[in-house]
Amino acid sequence: MTISINGNIPNGSIEVVSAVNSSDIKLSLRKDQGTDFFGYYHFRASGVRGVPCTFRIVNAGESAVNRLAGRDDYENAWTNTGPLVSYDRKWWFRVPGRLVGPDYVFEHTPEYDSCYYATWAPYPLERELELLGRCQMSPRMMLSTIGHTVEGADLDMLTIGKPGDGKRVCWIIARQHPSETMGGFFVEGFLERMLDPHDPVVLDLLDRAVFHVVPNMNPDGSRRGNTRANAAGANLNREWVSPGLERSPEVFHVRALMEKTGVDFAMDCHGDEELRCNFLGGPLEIPSRSERLKSLFNAFERSWAAASPEYELGHPYPGGSPAEADLTMAWNWIAERFDCLSILLEQPFKDTSWREDPVQGWSPERALRFGTTLPTAVNNVLDQLR
Ligand SMILES: [Zn+2]
Structure with missing residues (x-):
């Protein structure tokens, strides 16, 4: 044969x-x-x-x-x-x-x-649609198609909880870079936990916050098996200063909605091909950086490390701090525009050094379970966000 x-x-x-x-x-x-x-x-x-x-x-x-x-x-x-x-x-x-x-x-x-x-496990479209379907059937979640991609695919957003006076507005987006599919599994874990009607942390969180979640920022790139770009060849995580309807409608629509809702907390979920740990980027180099944002970021790091051993302190964003943040990147643009705790999450493609898995390395199973720990980490800093 x-x-x-x-x-x-x-x-x-x-x-x-x-x-x-x-x-x-x-x-x-x-x-x-x-x-x-x-x-x-x-x-x-x-x-x-x-x-x-x-x-x-x-x-x-x-x-x-x-x-x-x-x-x-x-x-x-x-x-x-x-x-x-x-x-x-x-x-x-x-x-x-x-x-x-x-x-x-x-x-x-x-x-x-x-x-x-x-390179890493794909996150199938079918799995994404089933997840969205399961979520929209929860009384606490609402599914909206907020726009269309370059090739006309639906851009979907889940809203969890009811917006209300004094409630914190939290945004989670993933897969601007289509090859970084661990972001999809992470968000799935997060959503699965947020669906639980009896989880006390989730109940406590939703009393005080509403979440907007875009599980897949780049459906065209995902379908094509792209590494970083959308169907127009745009690296979406360099489009946040001036997104255009022709080149980067995915960012255009999400950014426009953020302007409507405001943002108190944001996380943008990525994957890193080189490092052997989960690590974060914080709002530390934006033009309007402040002690308030720096200590919020530190508090969030400690909160997540306490919630899960998969997040270890002591792995700063590699390469040292740039003098000035690149505002074309989502997490920097959001932090600067809304003066809020906005975070870049990088999960490893390879594995973690704190616990090596010789059979799978960093896997969809681990990314998903890591996502289930995010509600606890956010809940612990929620009252400090403003
Ligand atoms: Zn990325």
Whole structure:
């Protein structure tokens, strides 16, 4: 039987250079349309039961050079980590991979006929729609389509609790960068907990706050299996100063709603390919930075560390503080505009160093459970937000 490699699956992305010889499958990472962003892969291998396969991603090294500033002391995205692998698209495990010159190489002998490989587990559209459906049936949640993407997909927002005088307004957004799917699982965990009618922390929180949640800021990019961009080639997390309806309608609509509701607390959920921890960025370098925001951020960090060992103190945003925040990024723009506690969350692609999981690394299961701890962390600082 001949083997077949295909990136033409939901949320898929890969280019096949050569798949004639199972011991030398050559693949290439695809760039997001009209951009130089690349790094994410997700593909299906078929006809591979019992076949020893060697996969070689020939341009991975090129993408490893594309790094954020101040990261020279950290290992790059491809070092000491392996792809997530699944037969049923639900349970994802790791196999080891390594950089050999410009190539990223991994070997695997699948136990079944077809097998999926990905930088990190995809968050399927079907799962997203089922989650939204489950949430809208809760008496405490309301689902709104707040606009449309470049390609006309619905942009959905859940509102939890009833807005009211004196209530704090909290926003949670995720997946501006479509490859950072751990943000989707994290938000799912958060929502699952917020659905619980008997959870005392949630009840206490909703007495005093209302939440607006956008689980997927970039549905087009997600569907295409993009690394960072939307369908117009925009990096949405650089569009917050002047979003446009043609280039970045996703940000345009969310920003317009934030102007209507105001914001007292915000979290923007991302993933980091290099570090081995969950870490946060705070409103520390915005032009109107203040002692108030700094101590709020510190209080939130302590609150989350007390709520979950998955959030460890002592992992500041790497590379040191920039002199001035980049306001084109969501968390900085929100903090500056609303003078509020606005936070960037980065979950690892690889694993955490405090507790290594040799089978899965950082996994959808862990991201989801981490999300369930956010209500406690927010509840403890809610009364200090204003
Ligand atoms: Zn990101």
